Amino acid sequence: AQSVTQLDSxxxxxxxxxxxxxxxxxxxxxxxxxxxxxxxxxxxxxxxKYLSGSTLVKGINxxxxxxxxxxxxxxxRKPSVHISDTAEYFCAKGGATNKLIFGTGTLLAxxx
Amino acid sequence: xxxxxxxxxxxxxxxxxxxTFRCDPxxxxxxxxxxxxxxxxxxxxxxxxQNEAQLEKSRLLSDRFSAERPKGSFxxxxxxxTEQGDSAMYLCAGRGAESGQYYEQYFGPGTRLTVx
Numbered sequence: 001a002q003s004v005t006q007l008d009s010x011x012x013x014x015x016x017x018x019x020x021x022x023x024x025x026x027x028x029x030x031x032x033x034x035x036x037x038x039x040x041x042x043x044x045x046x047x048x049k050y051l052s053g054s055t056l057v058k059g060i061n062x063x064x065x066x067x068x069x070x071x072x073x074x075x076x077r078k079p080s081v082h083i084s085d086t087a088e089y090f091c092a093k094g095g096a097t098n099k100l101i102f103g104t105g106t107l108l109a110x111x112x
Numbered sequence: 113x114x115x116x117x118x119x120x121x122x123x124x125x126x127x128x129x130x131x132t133f134r135c136d137p138x139x140x141x142x143x144x145x146x147x148x149x150x151x152x153x154x155x156x157x158x159x160x161x162q163n164e165a166q167l168e169k170s171r172l173l174s175d176r177f178s179a180e181r182p183k184g185s186f187x188x189x190x191x192x193x194t195e196q197g198d199s200a201m202y203l204c205a206g207r208g209a210e211s212g213q214y215y216e217q218y219f220g221p222g223t224r225l226t227v228x
Contacts, residue, residue, distance in 0.1 A: 043219035092154075098215055
């Protein structure tokens with residue numbers, strides 16, 4: 001079965017420090033990967049996507065992610081976080097019908 | 113703002129009552145998806161439409177759930193005889209058919225259902 005694994009349920013980090021949120025996915029022929037951010041009581045906002053091509057993907061708000069086929073990973077990174085980055089982050093995989101399979105989410109808690 | 117709207121934003125109902133949610137995607141979204149998100153979990157796929165046709169339903173969508181998308185525009189999700197286990201955030205997402213938008217899904221703000 002298709003799956004997405006986010007091993008870290010919560011990642012605390014100090015403001016201006018770098019952060020990496022980990023995501024691993026089940027391998028398949030076609031791989032479309034996404035990171036979404038969800039602020040409290042809101043819907044999901046697309047941060048970035050990997051469809052094909054360059055393995056380093058840049059998104060909004062200074063985030064980037066690297067697609068690693070051999071390790072079946074798509075980790076999200078930001079070199080310097082802000083208080084406003086505090087939110088839940090979801091990694092997701094798209095399939096043939098493009099329905100999304102989501103991980104369980106990682107709460108990024110930025111502390112001053 | 114993704115342009116996808118959902119109504120109502122919050123719904124509190126008593127067990128056994130029926131509820132209906134509405135989702136309005138933007139006109140370019142020929143595909144429309146429904147997801148359910150429970151506390152501490154990622155969204156789970158429920159069903160999707162391509163235009164007015166419902167093409168796939170998850171096993172999560174019991175007989176008490178029904179979704180429609182008449183005329184391929186807005187969509188409704190109805191839950192009959194609600195149970196406490198139905199309490200969740202119900203998310204709607206639209207996807208365009210044009211190149212560049214083909215794989216991205218744009219989510220609405222969600223409807224939070226509380227069944228008492």
